[in-house]
Amino acid sequence: MSDTGLVPVAEKVSALAAEHAEEADRTRRLAPEVVAAVREAGFARHFVAKSYGGSEGGFTEFTQAVIAVGEGCASTAWCASLSALSARYATHLPRLGHDELWADSPDTFIVTAQPPMGKATVTQGGHRLSGRWSYVSGVDFADWALVCGMVATGGEPEARFFALPRKDFTVVEAWDNAGMRATSSHTVIVDDVFVPEHLSYLRADFVSGQNGTSDLPAHNVPFQAVGGLTFAAPAVGAAYGAFHAATDALRGKKVNVSQGVDLCRASAQIDAARFLVEQNAQVLDERTFTPRLMARCERNATFTADSVVEAVGALVRAAGTSGLSESSPLQRFWRDVVSASSHVALRYETAAVRTWPAALIGE
Structure with missing residues (x-):
């Protein structure tokens, strides 16, 4: 089992999140200091390669850390969990995509929308993407979004994931659930945005867990x-x-x-x-x-x-x-x-x- 030190730090995040949990539930938003603590704790970098400054951590340690945070605030734990696993999903991108996401920091906060609700067309050097995705947790404080869309190929359409920087998508606040109120699980809208080839990969790779870019064990999981x-x-x-x-x-x-x-x-x-x-x-x-x-x-x-x-x-x-x-x-x-x-x-x-x-x- 990996030991990156995430669990004891997560216990501190839990205590801080508990202090702000009532306010977060009322305002439907995690406090900025809680978001910063999740990032600084290392959740976003937990599955990122060491070559980019990541932790290359394992799933057991990750699970124990998320449970620890959840004892203080469920919404914080939810966002911490998704920040780690969304980064793991992004490792299926081509190597140039890794460079763009993590060259400056392994703590890039990525969110994921798995249903193929978008539509994309092939264009020179990549795709043009439009779509609307609901319930994208953590999107209020996301640096990137990983969204799925269907691509017309001339034959059977294929589902692909597309990585988008924050400037390329709009957030509509639509989350009004009775629970998990502070997860910022809002709607993401993309309107005819160009996505270069190195920021896209087949959804089939995501499902199978076969990673053609990284051979790290945690990056190759169904x-x-x-x-x-x-x-x-x-x-x-x-x-x-x-x-x-x-x-x-x-x-x-x-x-x-x-x-x-x-x-x-x-x-x-x-x-x-x-x-x-x-x-x-x-x-x-x-x-x-x-x-x-x-x-x-x-x-x-x-x-x-x-x-x-x-x-x-x-x-x-x-x-x-x-x-x-x-x-x-x-x-x-x-x-x-x-x-x-x-x-x-x-x-x-x-x-x-x-x-x-x-x-x-x-x-």
Whole structure:
């Protein structure tokens, strides 16, 4: 397992984010000092090559760091997670693209829009791209956006990713979710922008994890194995935050048997969820990409989402009315966990049902 020092720094980020979490929830925006702390901690550079000043870190360390941040603020953990993994996705760009993104700093903050909602045409030296992408988390403070679009080729259209500097896209504030309010998951609009060839690559490479530019292990991982981890780890961290908030709300009070059962079961569910996401990270670090293990990764992520939603619901029930006070962080963690766990990557119909029959019985 890598040890870049990210985890102990993440614990400091968590403490700072917790101080600003109530304000961030109210204003729907992370405090500038929290964004700076995430960047300085090394999340954006975690998977970047050392040749560009990056950390070349691993998935287990990354997962533990995201969970740590999530205990303080789920929105901060979500953005930290995506900043690291978006940079990993950008490593599929040609080498000139790496130079443009990281030549000046390994801490370039990149955001990703995976659905192929744009349209592009081939032109001399690259493509012209237009499109509109919703729910692009962290875009308020992004330096670059990695967006996906369909390209007309004369035959079957192909899906490609395009890397765009901040000046080439517009942000429309459209995120109004009840939870994860400070993730800045807004809409990105691109209007007939030229994207040079070195800032584009095939979506098929992203899905397969076969990186033609970098041979670093973390840059060659199938998306199926890693996708759910992106969103499950922040939710697990937030569930721990909810547990601490619930026990704080009950401190000094007489706890009845029903409340004790809820606390006991919730703590076990959250620990089990952590085990499952760390099991996923271990698969990624050990590079054991068999169909069965990749299906297990998707199962783990979806089951984790179910588990933490149930656990936090029990914590709210145990804490009672005081836990639902607007001044209580418990209700914020509850909203955040439910919102995070609703992500399409954490649904059984998109993950487990799609992969398990083939992986287990050879369909």
